[in-house]
Amino acid sequence: MHRLICLFRNNITMDASSSCKWLHELLERLPLLEHPFSIESLPRDAVYFFYEHGEDWGHGGTKPRVVRVGTHRKGNFQSRMRDHYVNDARIAAMSRNKPKPSDRSIFRKNIGRAIIARDGLEYAKVWEIDFTSKSNRNRFSQRRDISVEQGIEKKVTEELQARFSFRFIPVRSGDSAIGKNGLESPLIATFARCGKCKASAEWLGNNSPVAKVTNSGLWLSQHLNGHTLSEAERAALEDLLNRT
Numbered sequence: 001m002h003r004l005i006c007l008f009r010n011n012i013t014m015d016a017s018s019s020c021k022w023l024h025e026l027l028e029r030l031p032l033l034e035h036p037f038s039i040e041s042l043p044r045d046a047v048y049f050f051y052e053h054g055e056d057w058g059h060g061g062t063k064p065r066v067v068r069v070g071t072h073r074k075g076n077f078q079s080r081m082r083d084h085y086v087n088d089a090r091i092a093a094m095s096r097n098k099p100k101p102s103d104r105s106i107f108r109k110n111i112g113r114a115i116i117a118r119d120g121l122e123y124a125k126v127w128e129i130d131f132t133s134k135s136n137r138n139r140f141s142q143r144r145d146i147s148v149e150q151g152i153e154k155k156v157t158e159e160l161q162a163r164f165s166f167r168f169i170p171v172r173s174g175d176s177a178i179g180k181n182g183l184e185s186p187l188i189a190t191f192a193r194c195g196k197c198k199a200s201a202e203w204l205g206n207n208s209p210v211a212k213v214t215n216s217g218l219w220l221s222q223h224l225n226g227h228t229l230s231e232a233e234r235a236a237l238e239d240l241l242n243r244t
Contacts, residue, residue, distance in 0.1 A: 020194035048168040058196030189226035
């Protein structure tokens, strides 16, 4: 981890568009997973990249563009993917005394926001409440309509299963450090600051009430304006893939 962090600091960054093209092509060396897949077969630690049907990169041709970069807590990759790809049984078991699945996945929450806006549902304010907090459950549970929430959560899962795929880079514990000193920030910024990769007119995210999502074309709102990949960071990523 220390080696990677040192490489990520104080380096001249490359042009965002050329780095974005290079990064997309680098990731093509990895397998592309779609639903259904075995969560148990995934490694404990990884950096992962989501793609979405209908969303192409802007560097020529119709290659898919990355629409989200994700990291996680140590040893938590499998659990993180369960939080994203919530199954019907978990949705059916929802109640006012439990957090909704989207409260444990900002990815799901962002997709749900766009679905609510697209479908004209009067549930945006409740959707924003984080019910992982016991105090919020005590204060606001009476505002919840579980049947409405179940309908939204089911649509989110259907979107993920039908339209999304992902690649991942396995990492050693600590290599995927979240934040400005790790992999996450420059990877996100490289995609976000590319002048060629844009969302399509039909992209679901265009319905999002979150301006950072609609403006970036990514299901993300953090690290969008960070530094793009430097030469040293590119070398570090090559090293990670060569280990895979």
